[in-house]
Amino acid sequence: MHQPHQPVANGAPPHHVNGDAPASNGDVQPPGLRMSQTDQEIVRLIGQHLISVGLERSAALLMEESGLHLEHPAAATFRQHVLAGDWVKADHDLRALHDLLRDSPHVDPHNLAEMKFVVLEQKYLEHLEAGRALDALHVLRNELTPLQFDTARVHRLSALMMCADPHELRARAAWAGGAARAGVLARVQAALPPALMMPPARLRALLAQAAAHQAARCRFHAEPRADPRPDHVPFTLLADHHCSPDRFPIHSLQVLNEHCDEVWYCKWSPDGSKLASGSKDNTVMIWDFDPAAKRLTFRKSLEGHSYGVSFVSWSPDGRYLLAAGPEDCPDLWIWNMQTEQLHLKMSHSQEDSLTAVAWHATSDKFVCGGARGQFYHCSLDGALINSWDGVRVNALVCRSDGRTVLAADTHHRVRAYDFTDLTDRNVIQEEHAVMAMTLNAADTLLLLNVANQGVHLWDIRARALVRRFRGLSQGHFTIHACFGGAHHDFVASGSEDNKVYIWHINGEEPIAVISGHTRCVNAVAWNPAHHDALASAADDYSLRLWGPRPPNHS
Structure with a gap:
């Protein structure tokens, strides 16, 4: 035969x-x-x-x-x-x-x-x-x-x-x-040319590339695009991939009313297990997150912030929490989140205004500053390592190189400061005041909330404006936007019209506008580990948790 x-x-x-x-x-x-x-x-x-x-x-x-x-x-x-x-x-x-x-x-x-x-x-x-x-x-x-x-x-x-x-x-x-x-x-x-010898598992590689491309173009794909298993594509190959908005964090799951005044800020811990919220009521509240039940549970109130809490920042290792107040606040509070006790209350001068803070990647140093011209580089014990005189700061972020700090100042600029050799340079020039900013995980894109303009996305390597996101209302209030999704493919921001706006990073128009708050939404925070959870803080004294549509919700 x-x-x-x-x-x-x-x-x-x-x-x-x-x-x-x-x-x-x-x-x-x-x-x-x-x-x-x-x-x-x-x-x-x-x-x-x-x-x-x-x-x-x-x-x-x-x-x-x-x-x-x-x-x-x-x-x-x-x-x-x-x-x-x-x-x-x-x-x-x-x-x-x-x-x-x-x-x-x-x-x-x-x-x-x-x-x-x-x-x-x-x-x-x-x-x-x-x-x-x-x-x-x-x-x-x-x-x-x-x-x-x-x-x-x-x-x-x-x-x-x-x-x-x-x-x-x-x-x-x-x-x-x-x-x-x-x-x-x-x-x-x-x-070798592929005509002589094909690369191994070439069909799998092509399918994985196609799947990643479809996931990147999907309006609501917040989960990782690639699966570590080479024999597995995370969705069917038999039809084009489209995530349902039912799985996206745009559905109201929880309203938290424990604060007794305006809630100015919220931020997830690096592992996504806790949420910290800062309020005009002089407290930082810590909440535990259950990713299975999609619920936040009150854990502890960190008190004693006599000027209110307008900003908090978790150390990258999750062990410490920095809390800052509004413009007339000269103090910083550093909380040990393992013991849930005050580690240090820091104040250099009663004339200071310390409203912006950011941690270095090592979690043992941080920078702080404010609009009155203070700009400090400090150790975890509050010691002043060095400082920059006369820099009026609205917002700060630390880059991943461990030495460069980006500071948004009152001249509508974002400048890069190197505290090791005390050099600085201009990175971005805006036409209006930069009220808040955040850096993506890849350390390449900078998200700015700009007064009277809204949210702008900048490529900091090319020093080029990539996109102006449309829809939201922002005057002179400080509103904090954030990146979201496993690959930071999304941008979310609060708005003075009481709504939360969400955009895909590739488009200027919002893919979702979610209502629920009754006053200005000051901050939104996308969970860094559980990509189907989003929190928002507003002047209506509430926090809201947003997530996938509940199974029993019509």
Whole structure:
């Protein structure tokens, strides 16, 4: 009985190794079957995927019926011999591949030497691991060294001859032994045109890219776009992806009325387990969040803030909470959130105005300032490290480099200050006052609440205005916007018209406008860990929790 041939090759002839040639090199399409280059590649992708899930016979039948091969025969045998550790035959296969590639304009000659080096390095290490020191020495002297490629690496390899046992060899070489053969294949494959050897799991990679693209374009996709499992796409492939707004945090879940005056600010802890709210009633309230029940529960009131609390900032490690007051407040409170006790009340002068604070990434230093010209760099014990005179600050954020602080000042600017060498430079110039600002997780985009303008998005690397978000009402009140979603694809802000506005970062018009508050919404906070939870604080004395539509809600 006739047996179908095995799927071994996917190639064009030597003068078409870049993959834009008609089927050839053993690819013979049956009479009457005419496939475009794209169709041929799709068939090969399907064949590769069938093999990866264990359907070898189906793949072989597909290749036989189509007259195609998955890979160039030399590439297929090279793969087989590398994985088997047959280095003599692998070297022969590599020479055949070199002959195919030598005259190709699409292949860097440097890559050919690297391919050879990678294979010989594995061969050398396996000889050492097996105790064949003379064979290893032969490879080192007569094969690796004459390549004259990465001589520093060759010197490090020669030092491995002194390893006492395989365990020491693997540790010093940072090498996985025979298990590294797949890595060798991957490194060689990266230098080969895909017409000769397809990248592994290529169909999965294409589907994952398509899924990520659809998720990025989805108006309501707040969850991570990529799944760590390569065999799993987080939504069906059988239809275009669209998240339902029912799963988006625009539905009122809870109204919290424990504050007895205007609520000026709210902020989630870095792990999303707690919410802190600051109020004109002189308290900071701490709330526990249950992500399963989507409920906030009152935990503790931090009291003694005699001027009210207009801003709070969690340290990046979640251990401390800084609380600042309005313009006439000269004090800062640092709360230890593990003991829930006051760590320090800081005041340098009763003439100070300390309304803006921001933590460095190390959680042991912070900056603070205000509109009266104070701008301090402080340690956790309140000691003044250094200061900048005459800088009238409305808002502060620390960049991830551990040294740069962005400060919005009363001249409508955002300037970068380096407290290590006391240098500064202009980053952004607005036409109106910057009332509040926040930085995205990637440290590339800056979100500004601008008086009489609303919310502006800036690319701080290009120093370019990316977008003006439309819809909200903002005069001279301080309103705090935020980024949201797993990839900070969303922007949310309060508004003087008592509503919460949400935009996708790629569009100027809001994707949602949610009502519920009866007075100005001063701040919104998107949970950094549970992306379907949003909190808002308003002048109506309330906090609100927004989340997915409850199951029993019509």
